[in-house]
Amino acid sequence: MDDVVVIGGGIIGTSTAYFLAKEGRKVKVIERDPTYKNASFPLSLGGFRRQFFQKENILLGKFAREFILNISETLKTKKNPSPTASMVANGYLLMFGPEHAEEQYKALENHKACDAGTKNIKGTELTKYFPYINSDGIETATFTDNKTEGWIDPFMFHAALKSKAIELGAEFIKGEVKSLNEINAKTIVSAAGCWTKELLKDIPVVPQKHTVFRVKCPKHIPEMPLTGDLTTGVYWRPEGKEYLAGSPISVFDANDLEPAWNDFEELVWPALAKRIPAFEELKLTGGWAGYYDCNKLDNNAVVGKHPKYKNVYMASGFTGRGLMQAPGIGRALTELITTGSYQSIDISAFSVERVLNSEVRHEPYVL
Numbered sequence: 224m225d226d227v228v229v230i231g232g233g234i235i236g237t238s239t240a241y242f243l244a245k246e247g248r249k250v251k252v253i254e255r256d257p258t259y260k261n262a263s264f265p266l267s268l269g270g271f272r273r274q275f276f277q278k279e280n281i282l283l284g285k286f287a288r289e290f291i292l293n294i295s296e297t298l299k300t301k302k303n304p305s306p307t308a309s310m311v312a313n314g315y316l317l318m319f320g321p322e323h324a325e326e327q328y329k330a331l332e333n334h335k336a337c338d339a340g341t342k343n344i345k346g347t348e349l350t351k352y353f354p355y356i357n358s359d360g361i362e363t364a365t366f367t368d369n370k371t372e373g374w375i376d377p378f379m380f381h382a383a384l385k386s387k388a389i390e391l392g393a394e395f396i397k398g399e400v401k402s403l404n405e406i407n408a409k410t411i412v413s414a415a416g417c418w419t420k421e422l423l424k425d426i427p428v429v430p431q432k433h434t435v436f437r438v439k440c441p442k443h444i445p446e447m448p449l450t451g452d453l454t455t456g457v458y459w460r461p462e463g464k465e466y467l468a469g470s471p472i473s474v475f476d477a478n479d480l481e482p483a484w485n486d487f488e489e490l491v492w493p494a495l496a497k498r499i500p501a502f503e504e505l506k507l508t509g510g511w512a513g514y515y516d517c518n519k520l521d522n523n524a525v526v527g528k529h530p531k532y533k534n535v536y537m538a539s540g541f542t543g544r545g546l547m548q549a550p551g552i553g554r555a556l557t558e559l560i561t562t563g564s565y566q567s568i569d570i571s572a573f574s575v576e577r578v579l580n581s582e583v584r585h586e587p588y589v590l
């Protein structure tokens with residue numbers, strides 16, 4: 224009998240393997256596609272932030288930054304002596320119209336309670352801080368300028384975690400698990416991302432296709448934060464000398480990962496040009512689509528022991544924030560498995576029971 228089997232070697236499975244191996248557990252990770260062609264994490268924007276509504280999401284975002292900041296030491300291995308996640312700590316800027324302002328003021332109380340270090344300004348003050356932005360229709364905006372939010376290279380981060388997990392004794396195996404009954408282990412962790420339902424039919428996590436565009440603009444604004452315009456749902460950030468911009472339109476039950484190219488001209492470009500006049504001159508240079516692991520109940524993660532099994536734990540449903548939550552979730556699951564309860568950040572609000580009982584606890588800030 225194996226000690227721990229993790230199903231899915233994406234960012235959540237690999238982080239969990241790392242934290243469990245650090246505690247001396249013998250971990251086997253089973254991954255059906257070690258190239259990760261369709262896995263969510265390499266197709267993500269790499270963003271990490273603390274600007275959420277729910278306190279647990281704020282605290283997990285804070286831990287992500289702390290963890291990533293230290294990986295040159297903590298994830299150092301013989302094979303990878305200088306691990307990096309290529310962090311760009313430009314911050315986040317989220318802008319809200321009058322229809323979302325009240326909700327954001329409530330969220331700010333949670334930011335304060337969690338010591339998130341965010342700053343809030345009136346829409347009319349935006350150009351003082353971000354002179355390239357047109358503030359029309361923005362009631363309030365929140366941002367950080369203290370290097371606590373930004374983005375990373377998801378693949379490099381995954382590679383660093385994997386290398387360390389392996390050095391600590393974890394084993395990564397190519398294989399597809401068709402049913403949990405196939406596994407003979409003391410502890411099973413399902414980290415199957417948006418495919419969780421294939422193994423756990425009662426979990427309402429489904430693939431939700433999102434498109435990201437790559438664009439070139441003659442005006443380069445390298446200091447720009449990852450910016451979300453909640454009046455349109457469009458978000459963007461610099462990527463080298465170009466920019467990445469996400470479409471707010473998503474599709475459930477998509478058969479393929481072909482980007483929704485029409486969204487660019489019809490929706491994304493007009494929204495970008497309205498908010499940043501320099502973006503009127505844009506050239507589309509590429510794009511891709513990937514799946515969010517969407518928790519259809521309330522956009523929150525589903526993490527913990529599955530009550531219908533003796534030895535099955537799971538983590539999924541991150542709905543656009545699984546990369547940044549991976550360090551906190553790997554640590555939390557390890558605490559739960561090894562001690563029976565959460566020791567650092569209490570994420571019992573994400574329990575499987577809550578989701579099975581359809582107790583909604585909505586996280587509104589999905590980008």
Ligand SMILES: Cc1cc2nc3c(=O)[nH]c(=O)nc-3n(C[C@H](O)[C@H](O)[C@H](O)COP(=O)(O)OP(=O)(O)OC[C@H]3O[C@@H](n4cnc5c(N)ncnc54)[C@H](O)[C@@H]3O)c2cc1C
Binds near residue numbers: 230421
């Ligand atoms: C366009 C886009 C932008 C995003 N932007 C961000 C962002 O800025 N910040 C952020 O934090 N998050 C972001 N995300 C979300 C993030 O990528 C996901 O939440 C995260 O990758 C989920 O991690 P995971 O390990 O659960 O899933 P995955 O990364 O999908 O990994 C799951 C793995 O499990 C394997 N697997 C599944 N079933 C089986 C099975 N039965 N047997 C064996 N292997 C199996 C799969 O092959 C896969 O490799 C974004 C996602 C997309 C698509």
